[in-house]
Amino acid sequence: MTGRNRVKQFRTAASAFDWPALHELACEYAADLYSVSALPDDIGPILMVLRQSLRYEDLEIVADAALAHELITPAVRRHYAQALVDGGNPAVALRLYTELATDDTALLVDQMEARGGIGRCHKEMFLSCTEPARRRRYLTRSLDAYLTAYQENIAHTWHGINAVALLARAGQDGIELPAGMP
Numbered sequence: 001m002t003g004r005n006r007v008k009q010f011r012t013a014a015s016a017f018d019w020p021a022l023h024e025l026a027c028e029y030a031a032d033l034y035s036v037s038a039l040p041d042d043i044g045p046i047l048m049v050l051r052q053s054l055r056y057e058d059l060e061i062v063a064d065a066a067l068a069h070e071l072i073t074p075a076v077r078r079h080y081a082q083a084l085v086d087g088g089n090p091a092v093a094l095r096l097y098t099e100l101a102t103d104d105t106a107l108l109v110d111q112m113e114a115r116g117g118i119g120r121c122h123k124e125m126f127l128s129c130t131e132p133a134r135r136r137r138y139l140t141r142s143l144d145a146y147l148t149a150y151q152e153n154i155a156h157t158w159h160g161i162n163a164v165a166l167l168a169r170a171g172q173d174g175i176e177l178p179a180g181m182p
Contacts, residue, residue: 007045014053026050026058030065039069039076047079059083074106081117085124094121112152116159119145123166136175142166143181 006029013022029046033039043066050059063080077100084093100106100114122142129135143166150159163182170177 004042007042007049010046010049014049014055019055022050022053022055023058026055026061030061033062033065034068039066039073044073044075047076051079051082054086056083056087060087074100074103074110078110078113078117081114085117085121090121090124090128094118097121112149112156115145115149115152116156116162119143119149119159119162123162126166139166139170139175140178140181143177147182 006025010022010025013019013025033043043062047059047062047066050056050062059079060083063076063083066076067080077096081093081096081100084090084096097114097117101111101118103111106114119142122138122145126135126138126142129138143163146159146163146166150156150163154160167177167182169175
């Protein structure tokens with residue numbers, strides 16, 4: 001099957017909200033990834049379909065099989081990290097994002113999105129944590145990552161919006177931020 005046809009199958013199942021069929025496609029595709037010597041060109045569009053459909057478990061299945069290839073694209077790592085954080089695993093995702101943010105071989109957009117992802121991971125840990133000192137530390141790290149990503153490219157407003165939302169939450173919760181924070 002050609003890559004274009006496979007992407008079309010994924011899109012068709014996703015647009016019909018046929019989650020069992022989409023899961024089966026993901027499992028078959030992952031098995032195919034283990035049987036080829038190089039990643040096919042359709043890996044990116046398929047990961048995007050799974051991400052846009054909020055099918056994080058299926059995205060993890062496909063991305064994990066893709067990661068088994070020695071030369072892995074930064075975009076695959078970014079999508080995998082996104083699936084992990086959306087699936088409730090921000091600490092694991094943080095490791096992938098941190099590595100990607102400093103990867104000199106990655107495109108600038110992947111590095112910048114990874115910095116935003118670092119902010120997201122810390123935000124999720126902030127929201128889950130109840131221990132005050134760690135909670136404040138997660139909040140500060142999240143703000144720092146979001147503000148850095150936003151300042152790198154203000155056209156990516158979502159990083160700035162996340163920073164503003166965190167500042168509002170800090171004020172609401174009475175969390176004092178370190179000197180130098182907005």
